[in-house]
Amino acid sequence: MRPSDAHAQDASGGAEPALESTSPVEWVIAGLSGLLLAATLSYMVIFAFSEPRTPPAVTLSVATVTTTPGGYLVVFRADNAGGAAAAGVQVSGELREGGTVVETSQATIDYLPQRSERRGGLFFTRNPEGLDLNLRAEGYSEP
Amino acid sequence: MRGLGRAFAGALIFALPMLMTMEMWRLGFYMQPLRLALLLVLTVPVLVGLSRFGGMRPTAHLRDDLADALVVMLIAALAAAFTLYLFGILTPGMSPREVVGKIALQTVPGSFGAMLARSQLGGEPEGEREKQAPTYWGELFLMGAGALFLSFNMAPTEEMVLIAYKMSAWQSVGLAVVSLGLMHAFVYALDFRGGSARPAEIPAWSVFARLTLVGYAIVLSVSLFTLWVFSRTDGAGLQEIISASIVLGFPGAIGAASARLLL
Known part of the structure; x- marks a missing residue:
């Protein structure tokens, strides 16, 4: 045919x-x-x-702290309240004891869209309970 | 009802590669909203055109084609939402903008697939339904639609721009020539079912100039449009844009030629 x-x-x-x-x-x-x-x-x-194209505004908060075989896991929540998406968001966590940093950990969030949240985790060998835990977003790139 | 099921299957078959492409999920939220809206608007007339040339059923009026186009888009959106949810790509905590963007973007290839499902996977045997021989403008439209469908598959990926970086200017020219040659050969030389035999009274150069050359120009324009929609041209130099269009035009040319064979 x-x-x-x-x-x-x-x-x-x-x-x-x-x-x-x-x-x-x-x-x-x-x-x-x-x-x-x-x-x-x-x-x-x-x-x-x-929606104004405001830059990414990332806030980090601790969701849970659990123990793992190797130490402790801090699961954090990253909220982007800004009007633009961020790629490769570097998240660092510091444990301080009386003002001195005793341990740091880092994680990268591949993509954090505008007005959305993503989760990630940081591993520590010391127990974050009882120490000062400081989470910070260090940088990103435009997708 | 069976027609709707078939459309759902078609949406899945043709859109699965894109439903499972990481870049497509990301484009869902970082793509410029106005370009996404324009893409959705342009999808409707293309679907109406495809419905004329095959589509879900033989239609009497243009308004029936419009109805089919809209139905097919709804089915594609449902298929995309369902699949993305199963894949865990739509989760709570995502903004409405992200969810709407991801589904809307997948609706485009899905609705193409759903529309093609009838003409390619239709229940009744070929030939029972006499196909209208498309006019010259119809052929050009089909080539554009075929190019759009195939280049849509590739344009979101990083590889298009990467290949364009890796190619020298001579290789770009070579690729353009090869695309043209393949396009012509697919329809006229290889004698596929649905291919066209050139009527003896029309010289070869005329067919080449009127259909293949014009077709390739359409393919390149479609490539450029697709790259622009996906923000691949933003901040790129002219040479890079042309080169990426030629790279994307390669699958586009194959798609354009196959559309003339298949539809």
């Missing part, structure tokens, strides 16, 4: 297939889809104009 050549002026002589028209149910689905599409578009356009 070789379809007719695209360039030949071919008057379709064969039996015409029955043309289907759209049933009411399909129109309802189509209407819903159209609404959803319009909503998505408006959301994106409104977002583009209302």
